[in-house]
Amino acid sequence: MMVFPGDFLGYAEEYIPGYGVYEEDGKLFAAAAGKAVVEDKTIKVIPVKTIPEIEKNDVIIGRVVDTRSSFAMVEIARKEGSERALRHYDRGFLHISNMSDGYLKNVEDGVRYMDIIRARVIDSNLKLSIKEREMGVIRAICEKCGTPLQKMKDKLKCPECGNVEKRKVSEYYGRGEW
Ligand SMILES: [Zn+2]
Numbered sequence: 001m002m003v004f005p006g007d008f009l010g011y012a013e014e015y016i017p018g019y020g021v022y023e024e025d026g027k028l029f030a031a032a033a034g035k036a037v038v039e040d041k042t043i044k045v046i047p048v049k050t051i052p053e054i055e056k057n058d059v060i061i062g063r064v065v066d067t068r069s070s071f072a073m074v075e076i077a078r079k080e081g082s083e084r085a086l087r088h089y090d091r092g093f094l095h096i097s098n099m100s101d102g103y104l105k106n107v108e109d110g111v112r113y114m115d116i117i118r119a120r121v122i123d124s125n126l127k128l129s130i131k132e133r134e135m136g137v138i139r140a141i142c143e144k145c146g147t148p149l150q151k152m153k154d155k156l157k158c159p160e161c162g163n164v165e166k167r168k169v170s171e172y173y174g175r176g177e178w
Contacts (some may be wrong), residue, residue, distance in 0.1 A: 005093035020045030032125035098129040136170035
């Protein structure tokens with residue numbers, strides 16, 4: 001079975017999580033794109049290269065399409081420096097531990113649904129990091145009124161309604177094309 005990062009694979013009572021599998025609240029999710037295989041009681045994901053054009057250390061621009069309690073899924077729009085759009089289902093995996101050098105209590109303190117982010121690819125299976133100063137959220141809209149938020153030190157503020165929201169904000173916030 002072909003799986004993509006974030007796909008639900010089964011329950012922790014059924015399987016032992018192996019390579020490329022992430023456990024959260026007793027549920028098992030794919031942390032990599034590849035083939036899900038069960039051996040004895042262990043479920044693992046054997047990575048396949050779905051996107052040869054994206055490699056470790058590349059910088060990507062993407063949109064947060066889902067957040068769970070400890071990670072976010074990012075739809076990768078493009079690799080920085082390349083114009084070619086990618087297939088819509090190319091998704092990266094951003095774990096809360098790769099969102100900041102400091103401790104984040106919630107995923108939402110780092111990124112939120114529909115944010116546009118600039119991220120570093122840290123392995124060949126589209127695992128992402130936004131720890132670097134230049135990485136993080138580059139565009140976000142106000143949760144209350146939908147207006148694009150403006151950068152204010154390490155927080156974001158809505159020029160319309162004054163709402164202030166927390167994010168892991170990139171130094172590139174609001175700059176240039178995304
Ligand atoms: Zn607002």
